[in-house]
Amino acid sequence: MKKSLGWAYLFFALSLFGLFGLHTIYLGKPLKGIFFLLATWAGLWALTQVLVLPSPSIPLVIGLALPKLYQNFVLTIPSPSLPLVSGLLALPILGVWWWIDLLTLPRQTRKANRTPR
DSSP, rough: OOOOOOHHHHHHHHHTTTTTOHHHHTTTTTTHHHHHHHHHHHHHHHHHHEEEOSSSOOHHHHHHHTTTHHOOOOOOOOOOHHHHHHHHHHHHHHHHHHHHHHHHHHHHHHHHHHHHO
16 A cells, blocks of 8 residues: 555654654564654653652643743653663654654655565
């Protein structure tokens, strides 16, 4: 089945702008999509271990105090562990990979259409 660039961009946008990897699964690379998903969750988990909001109602704080959000974060230094370090390392890697995927999505779609099924 021929892959559409429009659908690829729609899946990119619907999956929190590519972080959950729906666009890569659509283009026939499920392992890459699963990696995106796992790396995103590992990075978000590690970020929550380092940045702690003092309020238990995070959506309320984010919704009401978005301009002053930086004042609500308390930086903690947890003991380093392999999941924490790997999660924090996943974030910049995901950031770079996100831009690469965004800019090369047309080429990836053409390549997926050339690959015989």
